[in-house]
Structure formats: structure tokens, C-alpha cells
Amino acid sequence: MILRRATLFDQPERGRVDLLIRDGVIEEIAPAGSLTVDPPVEEYDLDGRVLAPGLWDEHVHLGSWAEYRRRVSLEAAESAREAAELMAAGSGAHDAAGSAEVLIGAGFRDGLWPDDKTAGLLDDYSGATPWVLWSVDLHSVWLNTAAALQLGHEHALPEGVLREREAFGLAEQLARGSGDSRDQWVSDALDAASARGVVGIVDFDFDDNHANWTRRRTGEDRWSIRVHYAVYPQDLDQAIARGDHTGKQVAPGVNVGFLKVITDGSLNTRTAYCCEPYRGISGEEYGAMNYSAVELEALMVRGTQAGFVPAFHAIGDEANRVVLDLFESVGVSGRIEHAQLLRDVDFTRFAALEVTASVQPQHAVDDRDVAEHYWSDRTDRVIAIRSLLDAGARVVFGSDAPVSPLDPLVQIAAAVTRTDDDRQSWIGDQRIGVREALRASMRNDLVVGQPADLIALGADPLWLERALSQDPHRLAQALRELPVELTIVDGRVTHHAL
Missing domain, CATH: 3.20.20.140 (Metal-dependent hydrolases)
Structure with a gap:
């Protein structure tokens, strides 16, 4: 693979360059237009885009994140009651984990809530359907009565909250039941x-x-x-x-x-x-x-x-x-x-x-x-x-x-x-x-012999810093929305939006 006309991250003095990638590593870096390979290989023209080491x-x-993306979001809840209301509103729109009978919510932050979490509060909205609500930090989980009984945690009642190692154990229990x-x-x-x-x-x-x-x-x-x-x-x-x-x-x-x-x-x-x-x-x-x-x-x-x-x-x-x-x-x-x-x-x-x-x-x-x-x-x-x-x-x-x-x-x-x-x-x-x-x-670094784990960016983040250094709000937004137009892992393209 050859990447043409790249601007290397934090190396603007080199101008535009071509990179040859072979067997998952950077084999050669040369001035743009000077690199030839026989027989021809796959090429991508970056047209001056910033090429940087990939991000870790x-x-x-990961499993919790993959599930979180499909769960009832509780991020907006500013009280225990609001969390219960969000669960009720999302009860027909989300997959369940482990069993089709269990409804999972995730992402609540209760540190400043004015009211207490209790299983009874959830019961008012859930009826007999088991509900499991995860805190955003995964260090606690809040169950209604049906979930506490079904999942073997009736000892947590009447509060219905598991913390720390008990919560981690429940996470493992639910993960084992989620299947393919x-x-x-x-x-x-x-x-x-x-x-x-x-x-x-x-x-x-x-x-x-x-x-x-x-x-x-x-x-x-x-x-x-x-x-x-x-x-x-x-x-x-x-x-x-x-x-x-x-x-x-x-x-x-x-x-x-x-x-x-x-x-x-x-x-x-x-x-x-x-x-x-x-x-x-x-x-x-x-x-x-x-x-x-x-x-x-x-x-x-x-x-x-x-x-x-x-x-x-x-x-x-x-x-x-x-x-x-x-x-x-x-x-x-x-x-x-x-x-x-x-x-x-x-x-x-x-x-x-x-x-x-x-x-x-x-x-x-x-x-x-x-x-x-x-x-x-x-x-x-x-x-x-x-x-x-x-x-x-x-x-x-x-x-x-x-x-x-x-x-x-x-x-x-x-x-x-x-x-x-x-x-x-x-x-x-x-x-x-x-x-x-x-x-x-x-x-990794952008030098010969390093792994070809690379990204091409739609803007130079160092230029954004120089341009927006006096406005942290705009800089934060620009960095969060920075386009990633090519991702390469081990010399293979894994994302392409050029």
C-alpha cells in the first residue's frame, strides 16, 4: 500500500510525502511523487491531509459499552423518579440483556439526586417486569423487586442497590446470558x-x-x-x-x-x-x-x-x-x-x-x-x-x-x-x-519500521490549537468533531471516508 501526498503529524518541515506500507509496517517514507513500486500496489491519495499515528x-x-449503546439512556435523569420515568418511556424501544423479560437502563449519575433509590419506586413504574439500572461508573446497579428476585439478589431489598464487587458480579452474570x-x-x-x-x-x-x-x-x-x-x-x-x-x-x-x-x-x-x-x-x-x-x-x-x-x-x-x-x-x-x-x-x-x-x-x-x-x-x-x-x-x-x-x-x-x-x-x-x-x-511513531497503525485527519489539530487557543469552547468542539477520514491497522484499511 502507498499513501500519497501526506502531511506527517508534527513534522510540517518535511512537506508532503509518500509512505510505502508492507507487511503491516512502514517500509519507506519519501518526498511526494518520488516513490514507485513494481508491481503496482493499492494507493490512497491524502492530498495534504495530516497523517498521524492511530489512537488507542x-x-x-467493551462489552458493557456495546450493550450501553442499545440500552435505555438514563443520562438525563436528575432524580431517582426521573430515572424510573425514563425507563418506563423506553420500555418498548430497547433490546434486553440476558433475557427478553429484563429491561436494562444505563448511565445514571445519582451523586446529586434529591431523592433516594428504592426498589419500590421502580416497582411503581415497572410492574412485574424486571428492571436493571446501571450507574454510569458501573460501581452500582439499581434493581426493582422483580429483578432482585429473578437474579438472586433479594437480600438487596428494599433498597434494591448493589455496590462494588456485588455489582461487578451481576455484570458478569448478565454478560454470560447475553449470547451471540x-x-x-x-x-x-x-x-x-x-x-x-x-x-x-x-x-x-x-x-x-x-x-x-x-x-x-x-x-x-x-x-x-x-x-x-x-x-x-x-x-x-x-x-x-x-x-x-x-x-x-x-x-x-x-x-x-x-x-x-x-x-x-x-x-x-x-x-x-x-x-x-x-x-x-x-x-x-x-x-x-x-x-x-x-x-x-x-x-x-x-x-x-x-x-x-x-x-x-x-x-x-x-x-x-x-x-x-x-x-x-x-x-x-x-x-x-x-x-x-x-x-x-x-x-x-x-x-x-x-x-x-x-x-x-x-x-x-x-x-x-x-x-x-x-x-x-x-x-x-x-x-x-x-x-x-x-x-x-x-x-x-x-x-x-x-x-x-x-x-x-x-x-x-x-x-x-x-x-x-x-x-x-x-x-x-x-x-x-x-x-x-x-x-x-x-x-507508535511515524518512522520507518513502526507498525502501520495510522489515521488521516480532515484538519490539523495543532493548527486548530493555534487558531482557537483563546476560545476553549470552540477548540473543544473542533477537537471533538475532528474528522477521521482514513484508519489503517496493521497495514489494512479499517475505515475509509476520503
């Missing part, structure tokens, strides 16, 4: 991601990811995105018995990823483990850990000895402290997923311990109101990407889809502007530049 989403719950339809939904979601320049994902789905991805890739050539999937503690023994380890290829385009452990909760569920108590709550609430430090250390040691790189979820600043201490005491490197709230003294520890901060910039936009309510005394340390980079940390970006959309350009816009509405940038001194944001979403 470093944190996705879920694989098709995943395929559709990946096609949509390709159209936004995604060349690879790290899948942290709450499921048996080894079984899912080896099944999905068997005999299939349509899967267009590289996948690194996570292994959770309950599947670790089985993975070790198979000889799995981080980086092992198990199917075309599919590799074993990280050992994922969810150490604490989330801000919206008020379960993220913090050094100081949450504000605006009666009594003292600090959140909590899902595992003891002893259990976490044992998992980290066992996983790393078997060749797994640990990726430990930590959102509260106390949870991040605990996990950083474990990386230091065990003497291994890895990743912290989210790193949402950090102590001032911990920013430099990421670089010192060679721990990657896997951050979701859109959370700074979506969570600003709930953070201002519960963490009003510490907002300068929330999604503090500028501080992490200045401290020398390696930062990578993900979406945490379905918590935010599987679209790296959304994350890039949020990191650069920290706004997506008419309000000013939230904690604006934590904004970063477009070049830095793009690099946090890329894994």
Missing part, C-alpha cells in the same frame, strides 16, 4: 471506534475476556482493532495454568493485557477511598477498599511472578497511596487506572516508581459538579494531568467506556480544554497542550 483507548469495558447478540454488538462498537481513529483498545470488561476474545477472533477477518484484554483476580489461576502473561498473543490481533484489580470504588457512588471524609454527607464517610492491603500485595506478587503487569484501579487519594506503596514495596512497575484524586506528595512517585497513570480526561468534565460537592476542598488534585506530566509521569488516556464515549478525540478535547459546555475550563491550570494529549493516546 487504554481503558474500555453481544458479540455482534461488540463488532458494531468496534466499527464505530474505527471511524474515530481507534487502532487499539485495552479491554477491562467484567467477564471471561480470554474466552470472549478467542471466540470472537476465530476464523474472523472483520475485527479491525488491536485488543489487549485484562485478567481479573477470579480468573488469574486459570490464566496462569494456560501459561498466559502480559503480551502473549492468543488470537490474531488479540493479546493478553494486564492483571486488573479494582481496589476502591468511585466518586459518584461515594465509595472511592479518600484521606479526608467526603463533604456534604452526614457523619464521616471516607469510602472503602474492596480488598485489604495484604490481599492486594498477594495478588500483585502472584501476578507479576507469572508475567502479568498489574493495572490497579485507584480513584480516591488514599487508595492511590496504598497502591503506590505496594508498587514500591513489591518492587515492580505497572499502571494505576484512573488516578483520579492524588495527594500532592504522590505526583512525583509515579515517575520514580515507573508507574503509568492511565487517566480518563472526560471525567474531569463529567464529574466537575459532583466533585465540587463532595471534594470541594481538594478539586485542584482531581484529574490533575498537568501536574502528573510536570512531575515526569507517563500518562496514557482512556475513556472508561461506557462511563464516557469510546472516542479518543473526546478525551483529547477534555484534556486540552477541561470543558464541554458554556462554562469556563474547570481547574484550568490542569489543561495540557494538543500535542501532549495526542501523544497520550498514541503508541
Whole structure:
């Protein structure tokens, strides 16, 4: 394959160039018009478009995202009653997961709701139909009485709410029952991601990811995105018995990823483990850990000895402290997923311990109101990407889809502007530049010998930054809507809109 008349991202001094791609790698880069190949190969004329490394989403719950796109959306709910009303309104328009009798809703944010969630409130609208309502952060799920009884969680009544590990278990239970339809939904979601320049994902789905991805890739050539999937503690023994380890290829385009452990909760569920108590709550609430430090250390040691790189979820600043201490005491490197709230003294520890901060910039936009309510005394340390980079940390970006959309350009816009509405940038001194944001979403470079995981853009994002730097609202919109006109993975075109 030859890409003609490309402008290389962040290399304008080279002018327009031609690229030869062979066997999935960049084989040659030459001045435009000077590259010839015999016999002729497939060609695409980029006509000056910016060619950039493809984008990775470093944190996705792919099966949940694929389902979320088909569920009753609860994003607009500003109260528990409004969520129930949205479920009732959507009861005839959406597929159900697991059983045709179960109605699934997703995406509610209840951190600032004025009323309580109860199974009885849902019962008023649902009747005997089982309803399952997922919070946007997936750390809690709200059931009506029929669903609690059918799914074996009657102990949650009368509230009908499952949190943390119980909620994750229900996610696995529903995933197992969704059958072949879920694989098709995943395929559709990946096609949509390709159209936004995604060349690879790290899948942290709450499921048996080894079984899912080896099944999905068997005999299939349509899967267009590289996948690194996570292994959770309950599947670790089985993975070790198979000889799995981080980086092992198990199917075309599919590799074993990280050992994922969810150490604490989330801000919206008020379960993220913090050094100081949450504000605006009666009594003292600090959140909590899902595992003891002893259990976490044992998992980290066992996983790393078997060749797994640990990726430990930590959102509260106390949870991040605990996990950083474990990386230091065990003497291994890895990743912290989210790193949402950090102590001032911990920013430099990421670089010192060679721990990657896997951050979701859109959370700074979506969570600003709930953070201002519960963490009003510490907002300068929330999604503090500028501080992490200045401290020398390696930062990578993900979406945490379905918590935010599987679209790296959304994350890039949020990191650069920290706004997506008419309000000013939230904690604006934590904004970063477009070049830095793009690099946090890329894994390869535009040089000979690198993988041919590439995208052609309809506008130069660095030019957009220069032109709109004084207007963060317009810049945010321009970056979120940046056209992706060609996506190439491993030297194969996976999206074409030239």
C-alpha cells in the first residue's frame, strides 16, 4: 500500500510525502511523487491531509459499552423518579440483556439526586417486569423487586442497590446470558471506534475476556482493532495454568493485557477511598477498599511472578497511596487506572516508581459538579494531568467506556480544554497542550519500521490549537468533531471516508 501526498503529524518541515506500507509496517517514507513500486500496489491519495499515528483507548469495558449503546439512556435523569420515568418511556424501544423479560437502563449519575433509590419506586413504574439500572461508573446497579428476585439478589431489598464487587458480579452474570447478540454488538462498537481513529483498545470488561476474545477472533477477518484484554483476580489461576502473561498473543490481533484489580470504588457512588471524609454527607464517610492491603500485595506478587503487569484501579487519594506503596514495596512497575484524586506528595512517585497513570480526561468534565460537592476542598488534585506530566509521569488516556464515549478525540478535547459546555475550563491550570494529549493516546511513531497503525485527519489539530487557543469552547468542539477520514491497522484499511 502507498499513501500519497501526506502531511506527517508534527513534522510540517518535511512537506508532503509518500509512505510505502508492507507487511503491516512502514517500509519507506519519501518526498511526494518520488516513490514507485513494481508491481503496482493499492494507493490512497491524502492530498495534504495530516497523517498521524492511530489512537488507542487504554481503558474500555467493551462489552458493557456495546450493550450501553442499545440500552435505555438514563443520562438525563436528575432524580431517582426521573430515572424510573425514563425507563418506563423506553420500555418498548430497547433490546434486553440476558433475557427478553429484563429491561436494562444505563448511565445514571445519582451523586446529586434529591431523592433516594428504592426498589419500590421502580416497582411503581415497572410492574412485574424486571428492571436493571446501571450507574454510569458501573460501581452500582439499581434493581426493582422483580429483578432482585429473578437474579438472586433479594437480600438487596428494599433498597434494591448493589455496590462494588456485588455489582461487578451481576455484570458478569448478565454478560454470560447475553449470547451471540453481544458479540455482534461488540463488532458494531468496534466499527464505530474505527471511524474515530481507534487502532487499539485495552479491554477491562467484567467477564471471561480470554474466552470472549478467542471466540470472537476465530476464523474472523472483520475485527479491525488491536485488543489487549485484562485478567481479573477470579480468573488469574486459570490464566496462569494456560501459561498466559502480559503480551502473549492468543488470537490474531488479540493479546493478553494486564492483571486488573479494582481496589476502591468511585466518586459518584461515594465509595472511592479518600484521606479526608467526603463533604456534604452526614457523619464521616471516607469510602472503602474492596480488598485489604495484604490481599492486594498477594495478588500483585502472584501476578507479576507469572508475567502479568498489574493495572490497579485507584480513584480516591488514599487508595492511590496504598497502591503506590505496594508498587514500591513489591518492587515492580505497572499502571494505576484512573488516578483520579492524588495527594500532592504522590505526583512525583509515579515517575520514580515507573508507574503509568492511565487517566480518563472526560471525567474531569463529567464529574466537575459532583466533585465540587463532595471534594470541594481538594478539586485542584482531581484529574490533575498537568501536574502528573510536570512531575515526569507517563500518562496514557482512556475513556472508561461506557462511563464516557469510546472516542479518543473526546478525551483529547477534555484534556486540552477541561470543558464541554458554556462554562469556563474547570481547574484550568490542569489543561495540557494538543500535542501532549495526542501523544497520550498514541503508541507508535511515524518512522520507518513502526507498525502501520495510522489515521488521516480532515484538519490539523495543532493548527486548530493555534487558531482557537483563546476560545476553549470552540477548540473543544473542533477537537471533538475532528474528522477521521482514513484508519489503517496493521497495514489494512479499517475505515475509509476520503
